[in-house]
Amino acid sequence: MNTKNFSDYYPVYKDLSDQMKTNTSARNIGVTDHKKNLLTDMQNSETGFSESSAMLNARELTDTSLKLGFSPFQIIILLIKNAFEGHVFLTWQIRPGQLFEKGSFLFQSGPESMIHSFYKNFEKYRPGLNQVWNLLQEKVHGITGISFDLMVHTIVVNNLIRPPVSLVSLYDIRSFSDTLPTNQQAMDHSFKMVLLGEAALAEHEFIQRVNIIYEEKYKKFVHQLSLKEGVFSHYQRKLALSLSPEIKTEEELDDLMYKKLVEEQVNRKYPDSDKYVAGIQLSPETPESTLKFVNKTKAFYRSVSKNCSEIHSAADGESCFPELNSIFLKANSIYNQTVSNLSESLLQFMRMLLLLSEVVIFRKSKGYKISDNLQLIADFNSKQVLPDEELKLLHRNMDTILIDYRQKCFTDYKMKFVMDDDFTDLHNHFLQKQLEYIDQQIIQIQKDIKEVLKLKTDIPISKKDKKQ
Amino acid sequence: MLPAKLNNNQEPDIHRHKSFHESLCEGYHFEVKNDIKRMGSRSIYYYKEGHSLLISHFFCSRVHVLNLETGKLRWFDHHGSTVRSTGVCNHEIITTSWDGTVGVTGFDTLERRLILTEKGMGRSPDAAISPDNKSVFSYSYDSDKNPDLTSNAIREWNLSDGRLKRTIQLPGTHLSKRRCGYCMVYDDHLFVVSNTGHLHIYNWLTGSLFAEYFCYDQLQSLCLFPALNMLAMAGSLGTIYLCDFSGRLILSRRKAHLHDISQMFVLPDQPEIMISISFDGTMKMWKIPGLELLDSAKVNGDRLWTATAANDLLIAGGDETLTCIYDIKNMHFKLKGMLIFSDESYAIITNSTHSFFTNDQSIMQVRKDIDGTLPDDQLSEYLLHTECNLSVLKDLFNPENNDQPTFLSNNKGFYQITQ
Numbered sequence: 001m002n003t004k005n006f007s008d009y010y011p012v013y014k015d016l017s018d019q020m021k022t023n024t025s026a027r028n029i030g031v032t033d034h035k036k037n038l039l040t041d042m043q044n045s046e047t048g049f050s051e052s053s054a055m056l057n058a059r060e061l062t063d064t065s066l067k068l069g070f071s072p073f074q075i076i077i078l079l080i081k082n083a084f085e086g087h088v089f090l091t092w093q094i095r096p097g098q099l100f101e102k103g104s105f106l107f108q109s110g111p112e113s114m115i116h117s118f119y120k121n122f123e124k125y126r127p128g129l130n131q132v133w134n135l136l137q138e139k140v141h142g143i144t145g146i147s148f149d150l151m152v153h154t155i156v157v158n159n160l161i162r163p164p165v166s167l168v169s170l171y172d173i174r175s176f177s178d179t180l181p182t183n184q185q186a187m188d189h190s191f192k193m194v195l196l197g198e199a200a201l202a203e204h205e206f207i208q209r210v211n212i213i214y215e216e217k218y219k220k221f222v223h224q225l226s227l228k229e230g231v232f233s234h235y236q237r238k239l240a241l242s243l244s245p246e247i248k249t250e251e252e253l254d255d256l257m258y259k260k261l262v263e264e265q266v267n268r269k270y271p272d273s274d275k276y277v278a279g280i281q282l283s284p285e286t287p288e289s290t291l292k293f294v295n296k297t298k299a300f301y302r303s304v305s306k307n308c309s310e311i312h313s314a315a316d317g318e319s320c321f322p323e324l325n326s327i328f329l330k331a332n333s334i335y336n337q338t339v340s341n342l343s344e345s346l347l348q349f350m351r352m353l354l355l356l357s358e359v360v361i362f363r364k365s366k367g368y369k370i371s372d373n374l375q376l377i378a379d380f381n382s383k384q385v386l387p388d389e390e391l392k393l394l395h396r397n398m399d400t401i402l403i404d405y406r407q408k409c410f411t412d413y414k415m416k417f418v419m420d421d422d423f424t425d426l427h428n429h430f431l432q433k434q435l436e437y438i439d440q441q442i443i444q445i446q447k448d449i450k451e452v453l454k455l456k457t458d459i460p461i462s463k464k465d466k467k468q
Numbered sequence: 469m470l471p472a473k474l475n476n477n478q479e480p481d482i483h484r485h486k487s488f489h490e491s492l493c494e495g496y497h498f499e500v501k502n503d504i505k506r507m508g509s510r511s512i513y514y515y516k517e518g519h520s521l522l523i524s525h526f527f528c529s530r531v532h533v534l535n536l537e538t539g540k541l542r543w544f545d546h547h548g549s550t551v552r553s554t555g556v557c558n559h560e561i562i563t564t565s566w567d568g569t570v571g572v573t574g575f576d577t578l579e580r581r582l583i584l585t586e587k588g589m590g591r592s593p594d595a596a597i598s599p600d601n602k603s604v605f606s607y608s609y610d611s612d613k614n615p616d617l618t619s620n621a622i623r624e625w626n627l628s629d630g631r632l633k634r635t636i637q638l639p640g641t642h643l644s645k646r647r648c649g650y651c652m653v654y655d656d657h658l659f660v661v662s663n664t665g666h667l668h669i670y671n672w673l674t675g676s677l678f679a680e681y682f683c684y685d686q687l688q689s690l691c692l693f694p695a696l697n698m699l700a701m702a703g704s705l706g707t708i709y710l711c712d713f714s715g716r717l718i719l720s721r722r723k724a725h726l727h728d729i730s731q732m733f734v735l736p737d738q739p740e741i742m743i744s745i746s747f748d749g750t751m752k753m754w755k756i757p758g759l760e761l762l763d764s765a766k767v768n769g770d771r772l773w774t775a776t777a778a779n780d781l782l783i784a785g786g787d788e789t790l791t792c793i794y795d796i797k798n799m800h801f802k803l804k805g806m807l808i809f810s811d812e813s814y815a816i817i818t819n820s821t822h823s824f825f826t827n828d829q830s831i832m833q834v835r836k837d838i839d840g841t842l843p844d845d846q847l848s849e850y851l852l853h854t855e856c857n858l859s860v861l862k863d864l865f866n867p868e869n870n871d872q873p874t875f876l877s878n879n880k881g882f883y884q885i886t887q
Contacts, residue, residue, distance in 0.1 A: 392559070392576060396518075403538045407858055416853050426850055434488045 006323070006358035007365070009104040010164040011096035012061065012081050018166060018364070019068040055085055055096060058132045062139075072136060072143050073173040074165040077155055079132055083125040084161060087118045104162065109419070111206030115161060116198035119191075122156070147178040150187075157190045158377050162357035164364050167376060186385045193346065193386075196398060200343075201350040203402045207411045214414040217424070221431035228438045235445040242452045250453060289386055293345035297335070299375045300352040304331040306371035307359045327359050342390065343397035490822075493855050496834050496843070498824045500808045500815050504831045507809045509785025513554045514778035518575055519865070521776070521783065522561060523791070523809060524551035531563060532809055533578070536778070536865035539858045541814055541827050544578045546571050549591075557597045557627065562604055564592035568613065570606045570625065582630040588614060589623065596653045598672065602627055605658060605672065609647045620649055620662060624672065634675055640664035646704065648688035655694075659715075661687035661701050669715045679715035691732040695739055696757050702729035706746060710759060722759050724752060730773050730786075741799070743782065747771035751784055753799065765801035767792050778865060783807070793864065805864060816861050825860040829853065 056064065061082050065075045085096045092106065092114070099114075106112040118125075133148050154176065155161070160168065215222050238257055247253050286294070308328035310321045318325045334352050339345040363370050386394075406412065417427045486494075500506065507525035514521055521534045529547040531554060534540075547565035555562045556575060563571040568589045572582035584606065590613035596605045603624050610621045622636040638649075638660060649662040658672035663686040669678040687703040697713045706725035711718050725746035734756075735741045741762070745751040749769050753762040770787035777783075777796070781804065785791035791807040793816075805818045815826035826832055834851045835842055842848060 395576070399535075399538050399540075403858070403862075407862075412856070412858070413854065422846075423850065426846060430492070430850070430854075433492075437488045437491060 006327070007100050007103055007361050008354055008357050009099050009162050010357075010361050010364065011100045012056070012078055012085060013096055014100065015078060015081075015165045016064060016068060018164065019070060023068060055089065056082065058082060058128060059135070062132055062136055066136075066139060070165065071169060071171070071173065072140050073151070073171050074168060075136060076129075076133070076151060077160050077165045077168065079129055080125075080152065080155055081161055081165075083129065084115065084118045087121060087125070088114050091117065105202050105205050107206055107209055111202040113198045113202035116195060116202060119156065119195055119198065126152075143173055145178050146173060147176050147180065147182070150178075150180065150182055151176040153187050153191070154377060157194050157382075159194070159353055159357075160376060162354075163360050163376065166364075167360065167370065171377065183385065186382055189384075189386045189391065190382060192391065193394075196395060197346050197350040200347050200398050200402060201354060204347060204351065204405065205354075207402075207406050207409050210411050210414050210418055211409050213418045217418060218427070218431060221428070221435065224435055225431070225438070228435065228442070232438055232442055232445070235442055235449070239445055239449050239452070242449050248453065248456055253449070253453070287342070289384065289390065290339070290342045290345045292384070293342070293349040294339060297345070297349045297352045300349070300356045301331055301335045303371065303375065304328070304352065304356050304359050307356075307363060309371070310368075323362060324359070327355060327362070331355055341397055342394050343401055346394070347398065347401060489854055493822055493851055495837050496851060497820075497822060497837055498817060498832055498834050498852070498855060500810070500817075500831055501833045504810050504813075506789030507811075508787050508789055509774055509791045509809075510550060510552060511554045512774045512776045512783050512785055512791065513556070514776045514783070515556045515575070516778075517559070518556070521778070522554040522556070523785075524554055524563070525809065526550060526787070529565070529567075530811075531561070531573075532814070533561075533575075534807075534814065537862060539825060539827065539861050541812070542578055543812070544573060544580070546573060546580045546583075552591070552593045553595060555595065555597065557601050557604070560627075562595055562597065564595045564606060566591045568592060568608065570595055570604060572604075572627065572630070582625075582627075584623075584625045584630055584632075586623075586632060588621075590614070590620070591647070593648065594650050596651045596658070597627075598624075598653055599655060603633065603672075605651055605653060607649045607651045607660065609649070611641075612647055620647075622651055622658065622660060622670075636670060636675060638662055638664075638666070638668060639680070640666050646686055648686055648703070650688055650690050652690050652692055654692050659690055659692065659699065661690050661703070663688065663703070665703075667701055667711070667715050681711065681715050681718075683709060683718075685709075686728075689729050689732045689744075691734060691742055693734065693739065693742075693756055698757060700732055700742065700756070702732060702744065704728045706748070708732070708744065708754075708759065710757070719757075720759060724754075724759075724761075725750060727771075730771070731775055733775070733777070735777050735796070743775060743777070745772040745775045745784055745786075747786075749786075751775060751782075751801070753796065753801070763800040765794065765803075781865065805860075816864070818860060818864075823855060823857065823860045825856055825858050829856055832856075 058079055061078060062075060065078055070078065085099065088094050088099060094102075094114075104114045106114060129152065130148065137143055151173070237260075238253065241247065241256050241260065242253055244256065247256060304327065308321075308324040308331070311318050311325045311328055314320055331352065334348060334355065337348060339348050360370050417423055507528060507530075509523055510526050511524040512521060519536050521532075521536060523532045523534065524530070525532075527550060529545050529549055529551060530543050531546075531551050533542045533544075535542075547563065547569065548567035550566045551563045552566060553564045559575045560581065561571075561573040561575055563573065565571070568585055568591055570584040570592060571580055572584070573580045584604070588610055589606075590609040590611065592606050592608040594607045597603070598605070604627055606623045606625065608621055608623065611618055618641040619637045619639070621638060623632060624634040624636075625631065626633055640662065641664060647663055649660065651658060651660045653659070653672060656671050656673050657678065658670040660666075660668045660670070662668075665683050665685050665687060667679075667681040667687065667690075669680075670676065671678055685703040685705045685707060687701050689702050691700040692713075693699065694713065698719065699711050699713055699715070700708050701711065702708045702724070704727075706723060706727055706729055708722050708724045708729065709718055710720045724744055725748050727747035729744050729746050732742055732744045735743065740756050742754045742756050743751060744754065745767075749772060750764055750766050751772060752764045754760065755762055767784050768786070768788040768790065772784055772786040774786065775782060775784040780795060780797035782794045782796045782801070783791060784794070789808060791809070792803060793805045793807065795802040795804050803819050805816055808815045808817070810831055813826065813828035813831045815824055815832060817824040824832065829849075829852050832852055833842060834848050843851070
């Protein structure tokens with residue numbers, strides 16, 4: 001089950017390959033003979049990763065990354081990504097190349113975020129990362145006095161695992177000085193939020209994907225049913241209006257319907273749903289924890305928009321850049337959704353973050369320039385401790401949001417017909433029956449309307465008769 | 469006949485059209501397969517803050533936690549034997565068990581934090597929480613564990629660290645054919661009834677006895693009406709004794725049930741309405757202080773052990789494998805649906821048996837109404853899948869909406885595809 005258009009994960013081998021290409025072009029514009037030989041050696045080596053999805057061990061990766069000129073901060077991110085890729089391979093036998101193609105979510109009998117699974121098992125990988133950090137400190141001068149824990153925590157809570165490491169090439173590792181006071185409880189809470197956010201995002205993506213695949217698989221019926229649902233709703237409304245005391249004839253009824261339709265169109269602010277309003281709207285009492293996510297979402301929304309600028313700047317941009325157009329529309333839809341509590345703001349943030357990862361990976365893969373100033377590291381050494389009660393409420397509310405969404409989309413219902421091909425024919429058969437049923441209902445409701453109007457015209461006559 | 473008419477306010481009053489899936493499932497009903505193990509309910513508790521039901525079962529140490537919003541079923545098996553009572557304090561689940569322990573389990577994590585017991589502690593049927601939420605009082609049949617002891621006991625445990633603060637040996641000889649007992653706390657009063665026929669009222673802060681009353685009945689349930697300065701107690705004879713709050717004066721007594729009254733409680737938002745359930749398989753609704761019978765319902769043929777109120781619903785269960793859900797908002801019992809538990813699965817079926825939700829469709833089957841036969845496998849599976857709907861659970865327990873027509877109208881129908 002996979003129809004994902006955009007990759008949401010940029011694997012280590014691609015980061016290395018990109019850097020190698022950058023270095024090669026740098027070589028062409030004049031690098032030392034020594035470096036030229038080094039690059040040639042690497043391209044010819046057994047771990048030639050330029051076009052394959054080979055996996056490296058941590059030492060090899062450290063050495064290679066150093067040779068390619070990655071910053072120590074980028075190397076640590078690469079090591080975490082490498083551990084993630086190892087986790088994915090050991091757990092699901094998925095190689096980095098497949099991860100790049102299919103994304104970091106598994107869509108089988110239910111949703112699963114591979115990143116969530118990795119973070120849940122993160123402590124298993126921490127000793128290995130600590131060892132390589134010690135090794136790196138020996139090899140690179142000037143990276144002493146760094147709080148490794150704070151650095152790793154920052155990488156995790158800012159979700160730097162998904163996008164290419166080239167985006168953080170200018171970040172100074174000395175920001176993570178071990179003299180900075182940290183708050184372990186706040187760090188634990190942020191980590192729990194990341195876990196919750198990833199799990200919620202997986203569920204949300206799953207629901208959306210089931211919708212998309214269902215619509216694709218039962219395209220013919222979905223379209224027809226959608227049209228007929230519209231017609232049926234129209235007549236239901238007409239039947240309701242036909243009962244108004246002042247309505248006596250079909251013409252009056254049609255006029256009233258038209259009037260109501262116009263009123264509705266005039267009063268309706270936004271077409272999709274009353275959940276949608278222009279931009280993120282918040283009440284003055286919005287708690288700080290919610291505001292934090294809202295502000296991060298705003299920043300990411302701006303970054304996504306900047307990275308979709310071609311659709312506005314280029315002639316016929318929407319047609320020439322359909323992928324960017326699709327991302328831009330999705331960003332607006334996420335951004336315009338109202339958020340009233342922490343769980344909604346966290347889910348909104350996670351969705352925007354995923355979209356940002358997708359757009360930068362898309363641009364990187366297509367060779368488009370990525371807009372600067374992405375503000376990827378928005379959460380640095382936060383000391384905000386969420387009260388336990390609020391954390392529990394966050395979990396409960398998130399569950400409720402996702403269950404409601406799942407229910408609204410009939411995900412459990414559609415899932416079977418998406419995944420179990422044995423039921424495709426039977427479902428098609430019943431969808432056809434459903435169409436016929438709606439047709440009958442429409443005919444019936446039309447008769448009902450006529451009956452109502454007829455009854456109304458009959459009543460005065462009978463009353464009159466009685467008087468006589 | 470017209471599908472629509474004007475209502476009293478001269479506004480459109482539209483008859484609901486059947487959805488496609490309602491018409492599809494017409495002529496069929498849904499049920500739990502006969503060979504599925506079903507678990508009777510020993511204790512049911514509605515935890516409002518978590519909008520969840522806690523259910524323990526017969527001859528089984530499992531406690532199920534059913535989230536009524538999400539439909540998720542969780543469970544724990546911390547005890548070695550039947551869990552006799554469940555409750556919640558400080559977002560932790562308090563359980564008492566026939567294994568002679570009281571368990572304190574985190575509601576969110578379901579990890580056990582405390583096991584409260586000591587060497588001489590016998591089976592524990594019940595526990596009460598102090599008003600400050602700092603202590604739990606366990607009732608236990610110590611006489612049952614050690615026949616040399618004639619007395620049952622109440623123990624006060626510190627909920628923060630599990631320390632035993634006090635043991636009260638209950639007066640009287642508790643060795644009888646049937647062991648039963650119950651305790652409740654109000655202000656500084658600890659009320660205890662036992663199969664000895666005694667009502668004891670202690671000052672739980674000092675351990676001193678305020679009052680004692682005796683009747684020739686094996687008392688096992690208790691209900692307090694502080695606002696009316698009254699309490700009710702009942703036991704094996706099926707008689708309800710209304711007593712003044714001091715425990716010294718019986719105000720009235722009434723034969724209410726044919727057999728033992730296993731539980732009595734006041735509806736949370738209606739302090740003058742009391743529910744009693746009995747081994748005679750009935751439950752009754754009473755208006756206090758006159759003990760006026762408002763309604764009675766025969767739940768099933770077997771003993772009723774437990775009931776709880778959840779908003780406008782009453783959930784009652786016992787030896788029978790069905791746990792019944794009644795609407796009680798109009799001061800009478802109206803059956804709405806049934807809950808069935810089986811190890812890791814559960815199902816809720818509406819009274820009409822045409823709608824259901826389960827977390828495991830393999831425990832369900834569909835039958836034709838007309839002749840009781842099963843349709844072919846693929847059609848059965850299709851119908852089961854089509855009709856299984858979380859709204860059945862969610863809407864029924866939604867405090868603002870537990871009317872069946874509403875949740876049926878929200879069911880999959882015309883609007884299933886384009887969401």
